[in-house]
Amino acid sequence: MKFEAVIGLEVHAELSTASKIFCACATKYGAEANTQTCPVCLGLPGTLPVLNEKAVEYCIRAGLALNCRIADFSKLDRKNYFYPDLPKAYQISQYDLPLCRDGFLTLASGKRIGITRIHIEEDAGKLMHSPEGEGFSLVDYNRAGVPLIEIVTAPDLATPEEAVEFLEKLRRILIYLGISDCKMEEGSLRCDANISLKPAGAETLGTKTELKNINSFKALGRALAYEIERQAELLAEGKTVKQETRKWEEAKQRTLSLRSKEDTQDYRYFPDPDLVPVELDQAYVAAIAASLPELPEAKKRRLIEEYKLPEYDADLLTGSRHLADFFEAVLKDYCNPKAASNFIMGELFRLMGEEGLAPEALALNPAHLADILRRIDQGELSVSQGKKVFEKAFRTGASPAEIIAAEGLRQISDEASLRTVVTQVLAAHPQSVNDYLNGKTKVAQFLTGQVMRETKGQANPQLIKELLEEELAKLRP
């Protein structure tokens, strides 16, 4: 039997506010354990949370970018469960009145993936389990109270590839919005997946499992592919899928049962009496809408139309807002978009890869790249010289003019002086000249090399070729 997969995602993104969601502790990643805590985020009795206005604003930004309806009335609720990463024994989250509902994100195929809801909540602390047998965990509450948004999709995804594309697109949007750095390796973007199978074309849904511990895009694709295979095998044998939570084991590339539905918690949600409701007026939401940056998809379309870039280039360049901004800044001083794009995708990507540099950390002055590209076009620098100057500018921040002067790099395009060098080279290599005149035209390459050597690689290769041909023709008997 053929099966179709039905997949939904629950994505958590840490918001990049300076302070936590309900207290003034810093949210900086990587600080020493328990140095970013206070009575509020430690859950000490008698303390009161006060909502960070930025967390609300950022959630609304996400909601607007994902075509959601923004609530006019919203509140915060307590989700009760006992686990050492949660000092209060409840997490402040949102239950029935989330800030955003009913949005969508469009995949490249044009398929719309529904966004059921987006709400704000606080992150939990971090546990470090002791080596086996010692029986304790170390708890760091620095992360407790860091603001999160949880984005829940409708079960509209049909393949692991769609799920990965969705998550990549979503990540790009959140980064463009400037509301989360979305680093999966640091846990600032996390993803759980719900998946069930049904016979192809069937209406009713099968039993779903929930997949946790997915730590990369690759892991998301693999965990879903594994689970599709596992469930299909069970169903093909006439067995049933158990509704349960399963953990992706990266080392073994498989999912493993974590807990079954019978153990499922009753979270006993109720409105948090410590926090008053949020009422949003339309002007406030409209002001946020007006402040949204151009989003990745729109930017990509514009690069294609405005600069006549191939889709491939536009997609790579809009992979990061910083990179796209850099590209457009180069074009302020340089008028060939495709040449600029080629140079960025080739040389800049290569150097960034070598340095392990994220586009956000790029400090290169776009005017410098424009300057180099112009000098190449005007024949003042050869392409390889241009690359050399670019690498220096990338590493040192010096301007191309400074680098060219310091290195004595300049393409000799002055015909008279280059012709002198050519005639000197021909005079010095009579055998090669003879060979050439006798039809072994391949020696032209050797002669070009000699001219290059004499000029320390600074001669314009096109001009050498022309001058060599002219001078050799003169020697023909």
Added chain:
Amino acid sequence: MRVSEEEVRRVAELARLAFSEAELRQLAGEFNRILEAFAKLNEVDTTGVPPTAHVLKVKNRFRADQVRPSLPRAEALGNANAVKDGSFVAPLIME
């Protein structure tokens, strides 16, 4: 609606509370008297009345996104039963 001792036991488990059989019986009785009082409230016609999210009329209390100093670590850990490597020590609960 009435609750059984079994349901009281379940709620106690969720709240990590332990009770004797006698206490469970007593609590079930008390719960049921409370629920009877709510049943009375349920007789009120609430058509068109929005659910109460908060008993206060106050709304929109926010703080600006500004960092202030956190507690010194020694103070943060001051009430812990056990401390190791600057962290709270908790019993191992594996997920």
